[in-house]
Amino acid sequence: MVRGHILFAFVLLMGFGLVYLLAKELVLIYVSALFAAVLMPIVNRIMQTNIRGRRPSKAAAIFLIVSGIGLIVGIFLTVGLPPVLHDLNQFSAELPSRISKMISRLDQSPIANRLGVDAIAQRAEGALTTTASYLMTSLPNWLSHLFDIVSAIFLCIYFMLDGDRAYNFALSLFPTPHRQRLKTTLGRADDKISNWLIGQGLLMLILGISSTIVFAILHVRYFLLLGFLMGLFNIIPIAGGVVTITLSAIVAAFDSWTKMAGVIVFYIFYINVENAYLIPRIMGSSVELSGLTILISLLCGTALAGVVGALVAVPTAALIAVLLDEYAVYRDETF
Template sequence: MIRSIEVWLKIIIVLSGIYILSKATPIYLPIIVSIILAFILNPMVDTLSQWQVKLLNRKLGRGIAILIAFTVTSLVIAITVTFIVVPFIHEFDNLVKNFPGILKRLQRLTIVIQERVETIAIAKQLPNVFEQLTSSVTTFSIDLVRKIINSILNFATGIVEMVIVPVLTYYFLKDWKYIKESTVNLFSQRSRKKINSVIEEMGSVISGYIRGQFLVCVVIGVLVFCGMYSFGVEYPLVLGLLAALTESIPIVGSIIGAVPAVLLAYTVEPALALKVIVYYIVINQIENQIFVPKIMGSVIDLHPIAIIISLLIGGQLFGIIGMIMAVPTAALLKVVLKHLWITEEDR
């Protein structure tokens, strides 16, 4: 009887927690940002905390290491805002203003191509194809960047959240072991070993994915910016940042990021568009053959079919954000399901 009451109490507590979390969606953003920052900064904090201070004859300590990491991060953010974000906003504003003119140039070039290949039956459909492709892709890209800019601005104006994020990040970095142990202790003695394994593996997967994806996005963004700038394609900073952002969408992200660059190059001349296509293909091959294996390794360990299905589900449920979160979420679910279904005897 007592055992039955305990089970029902646990069920009620879990359901109450799920209900509260479903109603408290505004708190998710600062928590998610804090967790991401904690995973990114953790290697730096681990290294700094092990430094030996000769004057004090002891190690630097985790608390001071976190403060140093925060200082370095603040400097990086300030430099990024000054030299990347501000010029990007100015360049993107110019792109929005000049967008009608870009569409007209694309239409004129399409008419020229139609006149040159009018003997081909498909030529009659070419203007419609280009018009639909241009409007859909460019609208998607601009809407994506606009949403990102609005999110950044809204985030920056949320003073409370700006205070909460560094505080949460500090405690995630400082007391992660305590938080993990406290969570594990909520379960029975028999289950603690398995729960601890699940948390450790989930932490390893998500930290590896976040740091690896962040580095891959930065590298791809820099390569695209340098390539578009050297080719003379307009708005290279916008294209570079768009490539970096869409890179976080597996499989289709690189294609989404490439299409606006190809269309902008096409407004100059078709030969330049061909060069841009070849350049993006080369980048994609370098990414798949060098960057991803070296940086990401086997962190996710998901079959391409599972990745595609998770992308479709994430996109259907939550749009672009869902597609970005789909793969790490699927990887975490795989860890949980593996530990739930595979018993010690099965291993």
């Protein structure tokens, strides 16, 4: 009996050690499986399409989806990304001189000496210059993760092709009386995650396009870069919007306070429209997580896996919430 406990503890420690060593690979597998689950409803819909009396196979449906995504990415890389990179390079080159001009305008205010504007400006200039330099110098490091991106794409394709077999095998590890309940629970969680990711993608697109148009109308410099960042970072709830609107307001303030005010007014207007109109119609009740839960999941996801962890934090929290609701929450029975 004691020998069995020792063996169990040894196997458990080996399992924890293996998870620690393969943390990066496990995150990659999890992200790939997550996006495969999101794309599978689209694959099934394509497979149900009747084309001259024939229905596309799963492989053909996946090929169409991958080709469509590849076409969109290719158009973005050749048409949309070069102006964004040009704006980023120009922004980092002109940043020190623009900070000096803005500080000179602040010095003319009567409370500048009390606030210690010069000292704050020196620190802000150093911090912003360091940040801009980091963004430019770390770009090759980001590109070095291309292998991970390609691996995730192939894993996602294989999950879509052979995911049903792996899913059924995982369910077979549970006793038969509990298997159907777990399958129903995971199906409900999959619906929530799929709806959230698709809805979040639409919200990112809407914010990116609308902010680019508004920034262009306001003649904000680097409006393509700022609009791109506004849409991209919108996938990170709360924190992404705060960071990007702060950056956009600072860039607009380099030219005039009027532009900065216009940027802030636009974002306040957009947030109200998004909360009152877009989210109820696009997202519906797909996740049903409180703001505190989202913040905690973002903090934990970022601490565990950086940017990737932040991206999958909310879907993971939705999955955990569904499992807890089914297996851990005790409800008072009403008679």
